[in-house]
Amino acid sequence: MFDDDDLRCFSMLIEAPRNAEILGSVKIYDVQKVLKLESSELETPLLRCITNEEIEEVLERLVVIIPVKNEKINLLDGVLRAIPQKCKIIVVSNSSRMKQDLFKMEEDVVRRFYRVTKHPIMLIHQKDPGMAISYKEVGFSSILDGDGLVRDGKAEGMVTGLLIAKYLKKDFVGFIDADNYFPGAVNEYVRDYAAGLCMSKSPYAMIRLHWKHKPKIVKRKLYFKKWGRVSEITNRYLNLLLANQTGFETDIIKTGNAGEHAMTMKLASIMNFSTGYSIEPYQLIYLLEEFGRGETEYAEAANAGIEVFQIETLNPHLHEEKGEKHVKGMMMDSLSTIFHSRLTNKYLKTRIIEELKSNKVVESDKEIKKNLIIPSIKDIDGKKFMKKLEESSDTFVNFLWNGN
């Protein structure tokens, strides 16, 4: 009834990258559009056809990490229901517990989700004292704040997710935001990650999603913007930084602020992470700094090469609007991480200062503070961390090991 021929039939159709920029061991591919969610297998040099079989194989080795902070509870519920069946889910929440205990609501959603679907999932709160204790236990105190708890911030939540994924011995990790309105789009994003990971030839790869459109409300109508305001600026300066090194101007980087991204665990384990809104652009800067110049402590990765894929989704991206303050913070953090890169020359620094001034983000260059960096998790004993976490946490909801 269902034979091998039928199976090979289904695949995702995606453009082949038209070109790539190379700096040292880092290869950044041009944006590739998803052309069709399901297609028959086609052979042409300009298209990649990734079979369902290949995608499912990657999904089985992929953990989805969802950082949550005060998002509408219905949105989280929808996002969970869209994650492909084979991916385990790690939700790291930093939602408010004062006044109204939003975490309690998230816990209810996660428990109900597991009860109905038996999908392996875990949830933990970032401010759980047990998490801080576990970080201390493994000698990673740099992630703690003055009160001895894990710092606020999405990066800190993401790193916690990574550490748990490391313990799970998964090969790939993908991040999904919890403020997505369309479950169907989320489902595509995770499959896009898998498609990208299928295309990579190196065990050190990163997949960054580029939105087809980002609908905004303009005069009571939806207007389909192609570029976010900050994204456009971030990409411009990242490309200038790259041009600085290669000597050739380029516009290859189109996903500087890509919140939706995935990595091989091998790559995620050796990366440092920046904090605040700079986490996403800093990933590219870190790669260019560490692997763009020939001197690195990671010889294996340098030899294998680092591949960065940028995939344009078929679905538009409709998420919660965060407002003007968010926009300014994002611009500040994104540009300061470029400003403080050791690859940035004086000319580029001057242009960044002008940009921030003209957008009324800073008045002088003194205000362009360096973002805090979280060191890589490469030396942390994931097993020790998890053992302590299970002992000492009081927010840990764990349906991961039960599942499969």
Added chain:
Amino acid sequence: MFDDDDLRCFSMLIEAPRNAEILGSVKIYDVQKVLKLESSELETPLLRCITNEEIEEVLERLVVIIPVKNEKINLLDGVLRAIPQKCKIIVVSNSSRMKQDLFKMEEDVVRRFYRVTKHPIMLIHQKDPGMAISYKEVGFSSILDGDGLVRDGKAEGMVTGLLIAKYLKKDFVGFIDADNYFPGAVNEYVRDYAAGLCMSKSPYAMIRLHWKHKPKIVKRKLYFKKWGRVSEITNRYLNLLLANQTGFETDIIKTGNAGEHAMTMKLASIMNFSTGYSIEPYQLIYLLEEFGRGETEYAEAANAGIEVFQIETLNPHLHEEKGEKHVKGMMMDSLSTIFHSRLTNKYLKTRIIEELKSNKVVESDKEIKKNLIIPSIKDIDGKKFMKKLEESSDTFVNFLWNGN
């Protein structure tokens, strides 16, 4: 690498219907929520778990019909790219060809889509004189207007699609609107159709989609409405009409205006269709009139039973806003089709008149005109129709037979 066990793993998780209303041979099930797009197989009396295998088998036998009229060309492009691979696509356009030739743009999109994806698809314009000639050839002139062309209207486009599907000897037919913003949602809709068709025990079944939410723009923000204004009213009066017959009040009908719906070809072939905005509510009225009272010319269908499933999608429904005029027209057509049903008693008629007056749609009951009815296609020779169409049409773009 990919064994039977793995395959059985994937399935759509959907609520079992909690109850149903029965009138004669018609069984209308309560709304069933889609709980998860992909799940492992679970056995519980309250859930239906429909395997990928079952769904794919139905998709192969399903044609997707897309009626188009002046929708944004990008939206059509996205919708096409989301249709599951095994479903052939029939696009029936009534887009304007004056001033700007929108049909030409649609033709370009369809040709490009086929060239890149090889997905079997066809396109025809409703006002093609060749289509009118073909309808005359098979003795179905009631679909023509005063100029001897096929009438304007979505119903006329849908019926044309049905006729072509009949020629293709497909078992199922599903309708998708071309103004959908989210390809990922469209993909779910077609799978929901398949899931519904899998659940039906009768060869005479209809699947109607109910939106989880319908986002509207309210004060520069998206507000997730559960009920459309007209839908709420249409459903209320359809339920009253049903209660009229059974003697028990009910709220079971929640998809009176469901534009997104699918049917078995056996059912579609024997149904009459109403025109204008009344096409969707009339489908239910037709079924109740024809099969609710015991006297029918379709003994086979009455014996097998007619099943109506209502499925609540996981994705919200975000589509083009059509404005106030559209809303009034929809209310008028929907309520007039209930008003003129022979199942409607005097009390219900009075209430409908009051409703239309209070919404400023009519001033007197004289204005509640009967909607034009298109007779069923059961006696039309599909082969003859298609042969004539291929000979005489000059807008027919046919990549259907080439495909597979």
